[in-house]
Amino acid sequence: MSTAKVTAQRKIGSRRAEIQDAAATLFARQGYSGTGMEQIAAAVGLVPASLYNHWPSKQAILAEIIVTYEVETLEAFNRAIRDKLTAGDALYAAATTRLSYLLRHGRQAAITDREKLLLDAESLTRVHGLQNAHFTGLRALVEQGQRQGEFDQDTDSLFATVALLEMGTRLATSFLHQAEYPSWGEVSGAGTVLQMSDGEVLANMDEASAQYATMALRMVSHHPA
Amino acid sequence: MSTAKVTAQRKIGSRRAEIQDAAATLFARQGYSGTGMEQIAAAVGLVPASLYNHWPSKQAILAEIIVTYEVETLEAFNRAIRDKLTAGDALYAAATTRLSYLLRHGRQAAITDREKLLLDAESLTRVHGLQNAHFTGLRALVEQGQRQGEFDQDTDSLFATVALLEMGTRLATSFLHQAEYPSWGEVSGAGTVLQMSDGEVLANMDEASAQYATMALRMVSHHPA
DNA sequence: CCTACCGATCGGTAGG
DNA sequence: CCTACCGATCGGTAGG
Numbered sequence: 359m360s361t362a363k364v365t366a367q368r369k370i371g372s373r374r375a376e377i378q379d380a381a382a383t384l385f386a387r388q389g390y391s392g393t394g395m396e397q398i399a400a401a402v403g404l405v406p407a408s409l410y411n412h413w414p415s416k417q418a419i420l421a422e423i424i425v426t427y428e429v430e431t432l433e434a435f436n437r438a439i440r441d442k443l444t445a446g447d448a449l450y451a452a453a454t455t456r457l458s459y460l461l462r463h464g465r466q467a468a469i470t471d472r473e474k475l476l477l478d479a480e481s482l483t484r485v486h487g488l489q490n491a492h493f494t495g496l497r498a499l500v501e502q503g504q505r506q507g508e509f510d511q512d513t514d515s516l517f518a519t520v521a522l523l524e525m526g527t528r529l530a531t532s533f534l535h536q537a538e539y540p541s542w543g544e545v546s547g548a549g550t551v552l553q554m555s556d557g558e559v560l561a562n563m564d565e566a567s568a569q570y571a572t573m574a575l576r577m578v579s580h581h582p583a
Numbered sequence: 584m585s586t587a588k589v590t591a592q593r594k595i596g597s598r599r600a601e602i603q604d605a606a607a608t609l610f611a612r613q614g615y616s617g618t619g620m621e622q623i624a625a626a627v628g629l630v631p632a633s634l635y636n637h638w639p640s641k642q643a644i645l646a647e648i649i650v651t652y653e654v655e656t657l658e659a660f661n662r663a664i665r666d667k668l669t670a671g672d673a674l675y676a677a678a679t680t681r682l683s684y685l686l687r688h689g690r691q692a693a694i695t696d697r698e699k700l701l702l703d704a705e706s707l708t709r710v711h712g713l714q715n716a717h718f719t720g721l722r723a724l725v726e727q728g729q730r731q732g733e734f735d736q737d738t739d740s741l742f743a744t745v746a747l748l749e750m751g752t753r754l755a756t757s758f759l760h761q762a763e764y765p766s767w768g769e770v771s772g773a774g775t776v777l778q779m780s781d782g783e784v785l786a787n788m789d790e791a792s793a794q795y796a797t798m799a800l801r802m803v804s805h806h807p808a
Numbered sequence: 809c810c811t812a813c814c815g816a817t818c819g820g821t822a823g824g
Numbered sequence: 825c826c827t828a829c830c831g832a833t834c835g836g837t838a839g840g
Contacts, residue, residue, distance in 0.1 A: 391616035524753030576801045
């Protein structure tokens, strides 16, 4: 497959987005510091200097990837829990929505996870604010379920919230590194059929999300009233 | 062997370890590519060229950090499950042992997670073999528990195994980035009192390990026969 | 969007 | 363990 053909298939006039997408793939695979502007340029068929017509710096590409990812993550969470009648329903919706989003943005999740400390102070403050809002919202949900008797009272809500969030991040980013678990991507008994190619999930995200949400409810010992 | 020579060898030996320890701190914080030999040298009060009296290359430091971490992780797992009478007991022991080890080696866990793909082919093959042995052993434990009726039959063992492993890794490496969750490190209700300083856990690992193991058992719906 | 090029920094070596 | 230094590569700029 020629680079020219792939480039031609993309929308003309979205060079900026094309560069960001190529950067995301490379950052996820090699890390930010391990990726040069020359590699990004080569991936989109340009010479390094031309990238600066679309982006002011390498840092700016990183910052937009991370901030966009965190903004969308928080929006997805708030949308998911809206109008849910019980804590169990809200947690289930938050979990399925989160894993579904994560599986479709595995590169961005991995980059945020690894490189966010390299951001400038302003962007980092914003990212921490977004992450804190997400964390606080999820923790409030856990504690609400505990007060209402739906979730186990003895669970430490701080610990459970961290575990829920981190388990999701890791499950999703794991798909970027299939080699780690050779059987990963196989057809598996309960329907976690997941095939990755160039950072994209091709099949059966819904089943994986349901499995994740079920485990999330088990972790807080959900027992519907 | 003269006393002077032994002393000299000890000095060299401790320098080697001192350099590796400083590198681990920097790699965990800034990434492998983001850390220069000059920074490592400065951290131990040397000039960059002097590092090459103790290590042949920057890559060699990375490789030893990762391989040692994986070897010890597998050993700890095999020791933990030895002689346990039920799958539930074995899973509980594996979980507490794992989190305890991870909390004491958060930097190495984070580095392995992020940088292992940068290893030379030989080291990477070895690391993948060690990880696969750990993964296979844990999955076998889950399936044994399912066959014996201790764990829920409907859980996908592949998915559950990945989730268990990744949740542990993330919980531990999260402590390296306290800023992420401002309340992290506080005194928390159920005893997850964890204070970090320079990558070291100072208090109450046992309670955190127990919380983690309890969640692990819940994830597979453990119900003692 | 290109050619040409900059100063800074990289991992690593020579020699004592 | 140091001083001195290497070629390669880095992110970014000037000018057209």
